[in-house]
Amino acid sequence: MTIRAVVFDFGGVLFDWSPQHLYRKLIADEAERQWFLDNICTQAWNTEQDAGRTLAEATRTLIDLHPDHEPLIQAYYERWHEMLRGELADGVAILKALHKVDMPLFGLTNWSAETFPYARAHYPFLQLFRNIVVSGELELIKPDPAIYHASLDQIRADLPDIKPREVVFIDDVAGNTEAAIALGWQGIHHVSAERTAARLRALGVAFNVPTFP
CATH class of the missing domain: 3.40.50.1000 (HAD superfamily/HAD-like)
Incomplete structure (x- = not known):
């Protein structure tokens, strides 16, 4: 061969790369942080951006669904580079x-x-x-x-x-x-x-x- x-x-x-690298700074409690990543800014949601959806549309749509989490959702792409540890x-x-x-x-x-x-x-x-x-x-x-x-x-x-x-x-x-x-x-x-x-x-x-x- x-x-x-x-x-x-x-x-x-x-x-x-991992969202955990950023959200450890934003959500101190491990269980709370994992809940947020499992239920709000999920991998499935992120995958839609990998498939071509714009970051602006993704962020806006998710904030509309979960307005109480707006600052944490906004941070996902505003501080995305902090997820890329190296x-x-x-x-x-x-x-x-x-x-x-x-x-x-x-x-x-x-x-x-x-x-x-x-x-x-x-x-x-x-x-x-x-x-x-x-x-x-x-x-x-x-x-x-x-x-x-x-x-x-x-x-x-x-x-x-x-x-x-x-x-x-x-x-x-x-x-x-x-x-x-x-x-x-x-x-x-x-x-x-x-x-x-x-x-x-x-x-x-x-x-x-x-x-x-």
Whole structure:
């Protein structure tokens, strides 16, 4: 088997992103904070922005539903960058190791088109990617097969004759890797950097595996 391109998910693989990082500062009580994130500013609500809904519409709609929580809702996107605590060093180490051996690298992320420019501006390792497919820009979202087709189209702009089986996709959400596998890609469910590196080597990717702490 020959792997000719590696596609990375971002959150949970390369980025430490969580609403908890912000809301620990805003809601001291853990149970109260978890209730707010489970019932008001939910992951399902955030996913709608990853799929293309504007931040302004999302915020306005949610405040209309929950006016008593307006300041906390408003903070979600006004202080969104505080949810992005930084890079995940182990995942980025794999990325850089693959880049050193000239493996073509691509990104496929569920991310709002309005917040992704912050990541581009503040994380230089994103320059290692030949192309990044951002769900909010396409108004498509994993695990919809259409976004994988869009990603493969972008890969083929660099590697015109590449076949799906020659692409490996790394994501921390099992359903997203399963969707890629269903389309003929190789898939790695990212649980730890060590396991992901070992799986890449098992797929025949020759690179110097980083030493993880």
